[in-house]
Amino acid sequence: MGYEGHLMMVTDRVERRRRVEEAMSILRGAAHDVGGDVISGGGTGTYDLHESTDVTEVQAGSYSLMDSQYALLNLPFEQAMWILGTVISRTSNWSVINVGLKSLSMDHGNPSIPGHSVWFCSDEHITIAATDGPQLALGTPVRVTPAHIDPTIALHDEAWIVRGDTIIDRWDIDLRGW
Numbered sequence: 001m002g003y004e005g006h007l008m009m010v011t012d013r014v015e016r017r018r019r020v021e022e023a024m025s026i027l028r029g030a031a032h033d034v035g036g037d038v039i040s041g042g043g044t045g046t047y048d049l050h051e052s053t054d055v056t057e058v059q060a061g062s063y064s065l066m067d068s069q070y071a072l073l074n075l076p077f078e079q080a081m082w083i084l085g086t087v088i089s090r091t092s093n094w095s096v097i098n099v100g101l102k103s104l105s106m107d108h109g110n111p112s113i114p115g116h117s118v119w120f121c122s123d124e125h126i127t128i129a130a131t132d133g134p135q136l137a138l139g140t141p142v143r144v145t146p147a148h149i150d151p152t153i154a155l156h157d158e159a160w161i162v163r164g165d166t167i168i169d170r171w172d173i174d175l176r177g178w
Helices: 013-034 149-153
Strands: 083-090 095-097 116-121 126-130 141-144 158-163 166-172
Touching: none
Parallel strands: none
Antiparallel strands: 083 095, 083 141, 095 126, 116 126, 158 166
16 A cells, blocks of 8 residues: 655646656565555545556545645636635635634645635634625635645534435534544
């Protein structure tokens, strides 16, 4: 089993493919030495770059929910997870929503909110400014797209499953506290 995690965000696809082949040649050698039928590697950023690597199992996982960091690679996956916040304060220049560092992983940068620039993230709040219209009204629900989905999920006890704006289920998240 290998994971070329250091290559997930290489933006040049040709360079990413070349470096995946280099990393997987090391994995092939280890698999040859150890034996076994499964050569497991890959991730969301390299899920489709293993045609010539002998990998028999791809470990992509973030693709199922996505985040703003992987969205930079123009992968064929859709965002499926957000943190839902509410506008709790506003002026004519900015709005504050009740989502912050305690509910978002920031290791890949700021979260994103369509039509807004993120000015500042504090423990429990994000200050945003509209980029193409008026500031959001008090009480407006806001879907915040995490920059890194995996550690963001680990910050929560449950996920609310929605279709559009209708809640259809609730799932426990058992990663909390690991």
